[in-house]
Amino acid sequence: MSGIRAYTFREGDRSEYLANYLLSGLGIVTPVPRQEDTGFDFYCQLADQENGNLSFGFPFILQTKSDTSSITHGNEDPKTWKKENIEWLNRLKLPLFFGVVNKKDMVINIYNCSALRFIFIENPDASVIEFKPRDKYSTDDVSRPARTKLDKFPDDNSKGDGYKYTVDLGNPLISISNEDIYDKNILKFKKDILRNMIAMEQLNDLYKNLAVPHFHWSLNIETNISFKAGWIYLTSDNxxxxxxxxxxxxxxxxxxxxxxxxxxxxxxxxxxxxxxxxxxxxxxxxxxxxxxxxxxx
Incomplete structure (x- = not known):
């Protein structure tokens, strides 16, 4: 509507502006035009160097948020449920991250989605997938996604398996502040953490493409320090x-x-x-x- 903009939408716009600036400290950031937005806001590549001639690699995509509320794919109302909301996640060929922006502190907290791999193999017909960033730091491990039965969903799998799966994203993998961008040593260290996660997810995609039911995920994350990877080999009697x-x-x-x-x-x-x-x-x-x-x- 001409002349007005909803406050919540405007705050989301401002978060994207700040995310664009902070992510640009990591490398190349390409914003997705609003007309082309199907689930993520930025396509990114990390700079290999901190000065001089720069080269770029380790591509990933990122969706921004203004808070740590859940991100849901799929719909808990079977009347409006669409399988494409879930298929989109399963068809991704780049690592997906979520960036929670704190405008007051000028910081973006970046969360990874590697625990989603459990659902790809064990529950490929999920009806709803919910991503939950941790809003408080915790030393607890990231485990299998929690499963909740949905009401009113049919039992014939025509709208998925009738369950919602909540993916614990764990602690932020890294946080990027305005000060970090101007400290080359800190910036390189944080980029290396992100590189390691992207490399792990690229290997997970290789296993997935080869139909090998094996993957690694971020079992435990110490923000801005390191992450411990868990691993699993899944079996089938088929x-x-x-x-x-x-x-x-x-x-x-x-x-x-x-x-x-x-x-x-x-x-x-x-x-x-x-x-x-x-x-x-x-x-x-x-x-x-x-x-x-x-x-x-």
């Missing part, structure tokens, strides 16, 4: 999970066998052959078999 392993890991097994042959490591090749036989036939071309009979016999 035989197709084993077939998926051989389908996605097959190229790696074949490559290992080919390189072992080149290096003259026959014993390793003999150990690999029973595994290679489990790779689905459609993933091994006849030309590859004909060229490497010592491996595929």
């Amino acid at each position: 035989p197709t999970s084993i077939q998926n392993h051989f389908r996605t890991l097959g190229p790696a097994l074949i490559s290992l066998a080919l390189n072992s042959f080149t290096c003259g490591q026959q014993e390793l090749i003999d150990n690999l052959k029973p595994l290679i036989k489990q790779i689905p036939e459609e993933y091994i071309t006849q030309a590859l078999k004909d060229k490497n009979p010592d491996i595929f016999i």
Whole structure:
């Protein structure tokens, strides 16, 4: 409406302005135009250096908030529920972070979402996913997302599994203040913490793409100091999970066998052959078999 702007919206605008400035101290920050906003506010890359010619890497996306209230994907009302709200999270190819902005102190607290990985593997049909930043510092570990049954949701999975999953984001991974931007040693240290988290999430995405039910998450976070990573290997009694392993890991097994042959490591090749036989036939071309009979016999 012309001539007016809701106070809460305006405060959100101001938080984004401050977040843009503070994040620019880390590297390149590209704001997402409001017309293109589908769930995050900034696309970012970290600067590799603190002075001189700068190069950039470790991309991530970030959504800003003005407080530590929950962020919800999906809808607890089945009448307005849309699967796209959940699918969007599962299809992300970049690490997602939340930035809680304190305008009074000119600080942004950055939270990671690595515990979301539990839901990707154990509850891929979640109806609602709620992210909860900790508003007070705690030494407690970050555990599996909590599960709550939703009322009035159908039992046929047409609107997800009928549960809400609350993801504990833990303590902030790092905080960035105006003073930090001008202290190169502090800035480098905090960027290294963020780099380590992004690298961990990139590896998690590799496992996910390979259908390997394994990941790391930030089990315990000491803000601006370090984080301790937890790890887990999940299993399934569904035989197709084993077939998926051989389908996605097959190229790696074949490559290992080919390189072992080149290096003259026959014993390793003999150990690999029973595994290679489990790779689905459609993933091994006849030309590859004909060229490497010592491996595929």
